[in-house]
Amino acid sequence: MAIRMRYRMLSGFASTLNRLMSSTVVEPSVAVGHTSANSENSSRVFRTNESNPVNHGESHLGLFYTVPQDVKQLLFQHGGLPKSFEKQVKTFQETCIMVRSPALEIMEYMKAADYSGPAIRYVLFGKSGCGKSVSLSHILHFGLVSGFLLIHVPWVPNWFRRCKESSNSTTKDGYIDLPLDAAAWLIHFKNQNAPLLEKLNLTIGKEYVWSKREVTEKGAPLTELVNFGINRVKYASDIVVAVIKEIKELSTSKKCKTLVVIDGFNAFFSSKTRIKSDDKTLVLPSKITLTEAFLEITKFDWCNGGVVLTVDQLAACDERTGSDFPVYQLGKEGFEHLDPFVPIQIEEYNHKEINSCIDYYIDRRWLQSPNAGTEEGRKELAFLSSRNPYQLMKICGPL
Template sequence: MQRYVLVHIYWAAHWFKDTKEVATSVLSPGCMDLPIDAGLWLKHFKSQNSKLLSQLDLKTSKDYVWNQRETTLQGTPILELVEFGLNRIKYACGVVDALIRELKLASTAGKCKTIVMIDGFNAFTSSHTRIRDDNKAMVLPKQVSLAIPFFDITKSDWCNGAVVITVDQTANKDRRESYFPRYLLGKEGFEHLDPFVPVLVDDYNIAEFDSMIEYYKDRKWIRNITASSQRELELITNRNPFVLMDQCKFL
């Protein structure tokens, strides 16, 4: 894992429910930009990968023209591309798209290894978002410029990497009656990922539950909990990871 470039989204649905800013895309006609969210993701990417990227010789494979005066030239180090996106938030979504494109090319060429980890991927295939365009019409995930590159990197058209995603009943509003991947992803999403290896994630066992309680104690989410209170938490949450987190989170 230490030698893999990490492309990580901690909760995909966040972009479609709690957007910080929406703007008509300057680089992708017909799409909407989430510039602040894109900037935050680039910051997250940099914090996770800056050490490894400083050791790898990854450079852009072509010129990227942002406007009449600003261009990222072919041969620019990937970290400089990320820095441009952080400094020019207006173009952050375009930088994310360029970054994902370059990582796919670099991995396929054997210059690096990339692992993609996305929690709640079925948010990308939902038929509902809270994002509105200039005409107040609802925008689908495939019309959100920030989502497009992550939908692209989960295709099976590149190599020398791995894709690990989760689907979750809480990740989209329109499909929550079943936890089966075919239902949560819908026909388009399921065919997009096929073939894949499904893994059912069970609730915590006793050892995992106790370990998570210790983690919450360490992070000060819970304090001075007695053995009987811990047993009560176990009973009311049924050792379900999400329910336990919801019961222990700060107010």
């Protein structure tokens, strides 16, 4: 009996030793694979040192550029980057945007545009998660560097789905004001354009009477009107409309050059919102005061500026999931409002872009799997994500 027990113990020890030896043999091959992936990645170029979007060209396509921290603070302090991308920025401790063809195409058009004619409208469209909002951020940075006065709406549906407060308009029957959201937008506008507003010294062209004691005189600085809307939230919605109309006049008279950037523009033409009137019925977007302001600035009756918009399935409150094309997402009314416009489709990553993104994730340690940098690993990630930028980011997180 004792001999059998000793034999079993020796057999167990031998099998354990064999397992350890076999794992010791396998480990170096895994390490070698990891090293070869690293050496391969080190030879790949996925960044560019050119941080000025005005200088971006075809040689920068598929490469990441770093947005300076002061620019990021100026442009995106009050929104503009998708929430998932913003989390990634905080994790990586840097704001890197890939130079992609649709954004570069719009910037080239804007460089060559004739600004003496009506403002040209550009519409970015494509599947959800393909990078429309991030490309819009690239264009916004281009506008800042190029000296445009920026009129930027980070995400239109936020007003119609999660408004902070609503009230009946005191100036227009049947209209709804969003005073806190309007004041927040005025703060966003003021912060984004602070250096340019100080330099241009723009003044308003008419008198505005808000109450018996509150008047904004003709010839007052535009910033005075903006500050009044921030401090007197009750009038903020009407002041946004006034500011937009003043900027149209100032731009047309060539006192400033204006770039309008709106994400989720098709939300203005949805069949409903989540805002309720006094009789508990859902309010149409056309009956919200802020809608008037941004439909006004996207008309073609002004010049010395440009308009860049996105349409997105996620923006429509009525969930128009049938097609990504602008004619479907905007509907008849929205399409006729923008026509004519330049449609630009943004698609999934191409071969160079997805490899560049994988290299960037490996560099940032967002992607830590030893096999991720190999050709097989890259093909698998491309297949699982369908080359969709958002899906790729989600898949790489746990790896």
